[in-house]
Amino acid sequence: MNKQLYIYNTLSREKELFEPITPGRVGLYVCGPTVYGDPHLGHARPAITFDLLNRYLTHLEYKVRYVRNITDVGHLESDGDEGEDKIAKKAKLDELEPMEVVQHYTNSYHNFINQLNVKSPSIEPRASGHIIEQIEVIKSIIDKGYAYESNGSVYFEVKKYNNDFPYGILSGRKIEDLINNTRTLDGQSEKRDGLDFALWKKAAPEHIMRWPSEWSDGFPGWHLECSAMSKKYLGEQFDIHGGGMDLLFPHHECEIAQSTVSNGKTPAKYWMHNNMITIDGQKMGKSLGNFITLEQFFSGNHDKLEKAYSPMTVRFFILQAQYRSTLDFGNDALQAAEKGLSRLSEAFNNLDKIPISEKSNVDIEALKEKCYAALNDDLNSPILIAHLFDAVKTINSLIAGNVTINQQDLGLLKSIMQNFAIDILGLNLDPAEASGNDEKLDDVMQLLLTMRSDAKSNKDWAMADKIRDELANLGFVIKDGAEGATWEIK
RNA sequence: GGUUCCUUGGCCGAGUGGCUUAGGCACUGGUCUGCAAAACCAGUUACGGCGGUUCGAAUCCGCCAGGAACCUCCA
CATH class of the missing domain: 3.40.50.620 (HUPs)
Incomplete structure (x- = not known):
């Protein structure tokens, strides 16, 4: 390579x-x-x-x-x-x-x-x-x-x-x-x-x-x-x-x-x-007094911020622009980064759910080459991220059963995600990190998901929806998948 | 005023001569679902303006417009 x-x-x-x-x-x-x-x-x-x-x-x-x-x-x-x-x-x-x-x-x-x-x-x-x-x-x-x-x-x-x-x-x-x-x-x-x-x-x-x-x-x-x-x-x-x-x-x-x-x-x-980070087209700087502190980003405590943004969102936001370009601050862009990161994180954490087949009809080796090519071109992190989103698509398609992968390629895919997303881009895609959950909370959630599953089996849609909607009100998102439901904190 | 640089679709943001419809977010349609969400499939919107070079330019050159950084501490 x-x-x-x-x-x-x-x-x-x-x-x-x-x-x-x-x-x-x-x-x-x-x-x-x-x-x-x-x-x-x-x-x-x-x-x-x-x-x-x-x-x-x-x-x-x-x-x-x-x-x-x-x-x-x-x-x-x-x-x-x-x-x-x-x-x-x-x-x-x-x-x-x-x-x-x-x-x-x-x-x-x-x-x-x-x-x-x-x-x-x-x-x-x-x-x-x-x-x-x-x-x-x-x-x-x-x-x-x-x-x-x-x-x-x-x-x-x-x-x-x-x-x-x-x-x-x-x-x-x-x-x-x-x-x-x-x-x-x-x-x-x-x-x-x-x-x-x-x-x-x-x-x-x-x-x-x-x-x-x-x-x-x-x-x-x-x-x-x-x-x-x-x-x-x-x-x-x-x-x-x-x-x-x-x-x-x-x-x-x-x-x-x-x-x-x-x-x-x-x-x-x-x-x-x-290059500089700009706000309203101007450099964000101490002397201009138009800066937003990291503490304010993480807490959301600033007039220009519609909400709080996690440190990983801020990191991902910055990495989505090449370092020699100016990067304009904006809530829309931050929120787009937040959602994109969430999708990337989810795919990363779903790697173990990928079924192994005899044959691959995905080209993982090419993906790896592209990732290196992106970084070798003056640390073009946005291009690298674009390739990682291609990997996300591949991962999701594999889980959906649209394409297949063999053991060797799967190992390579996992190492690509680990190397480029975690080790090199320095993204923390640990779901616990993103949501702040712990094992006991997960136990409780599994109980609720089981209850909802039982309700669904009995076609008790009212109960099933109540569990889902009430959890949604508390900030939990339930995702129904092929092999049961999962949850995450929004 | 001097030096350097930028202007891409609804938003962010890559690309640098001839299919990249980059990618993300948003949006639209479909599949899936008890309904949703998620996921998958498909799709829409673009290269500041004018001129030039070229068989061909978002990509090269010139001019114009707008913007920025530096020339003082700044990441």
Whole structure:
């Protein structure tokens, strides 16, 4: 089978065959959240996108080291001297210790991301725990002559860098255009040039998040943590760097510049960027204030939500779009995903009901190839899901007796569903998970179903319907099948 | 203003030169059922506009319209 994975590399703007630097091993770095607010639907997208990548690479038998950072130092609120550390600001508002705020939102992030069945990364480094490493990177950049100190702060000299290296290789920006379009800042700037960016910022007196350095008591600049931590855990050059498209410029561009100077080589071989989730056609984001938190999705407690949506519904919804496309939030789409997922789940749980025949007249091997082809084409999860729905149709047809399958093909079909739906897409199709039922409840339900069955045998339709309808009122759906009735919670 | 990108049927969302009627949801008809539900079978609705390249374009090129992201923190 073809297991040649092609991924879209932002550097080349083309799909490229993935070839790891070290055979059999993959170093993957993904920009994690800035923990100063509740995790929202936008945070779920990269988490799930790169979870899919991590799971698929693992399935392909690569040994993956997946590093996803926690940004807890806080980026600058605004440029220039009036810049204020975002986390410190929030802390003052809440009258909490900065690290208390950070811990709270880190826990919250873990809690909700875990509910989405996202596997934990191999290493989850915090920026605040790597101040020393960041200072080391700054020193090396100063030593190589691409940074200067100014009033206790250190800035990266973009124009000088651009003379020797291609600044803008990732984002496709040209420095001439940037020069013409740089905002004019009020007041005096410590920077020699508007394009320069901070590697170290001297902390203002009221600034409570601060660390000592040879330049000043302060804090590391916006983009430094990823350069420092990717180097520490994945080496100077690693395979894949991921993150949201909104980080492409300036964050990732600056990261490349820093790492390139510091290490003398470009950091990542492949850059992958997930697109945004939109709401009413606009990006869902913290700064726009139009985000819906994951907690609100799971509880339904938001004006825009017609109902609560389970974590698996949210995950499935996100996977139904290819990661490089924008995905528009909407209740209709969520509910369509919910129903589709339910159908997929039901078929998966009915695999054991499929009768085995001598001969197969279904082509399971072809299905498997198609599933791999979908993922190999830049993780095209919607295509994969389409193929899984073909499998659903096959499963249902097999149970209905329209087609037949032999033992070997059935085993293959089961492994396809397990591998692609459960292991790679990371869907939890366990009926207990979906409905929250337990064994005792099932015993009670079986009793009621037996009573209804008896009533039907006696043609006591009134009683039979009463049981069904009353259960429906309580949120249980009864499904009559060839070999008896089953139930589920709606 | 600069850079990049998008516009597919009722909704979401794939596709990238010539049968994919992708798939999901919704809808319609049929089978099944005591009636339903579920399931199965069948079916309807499409490629923003204009021009060009081509034997042939949703798919390539140009223009126009509308929208978005980035250029400041953002997933």
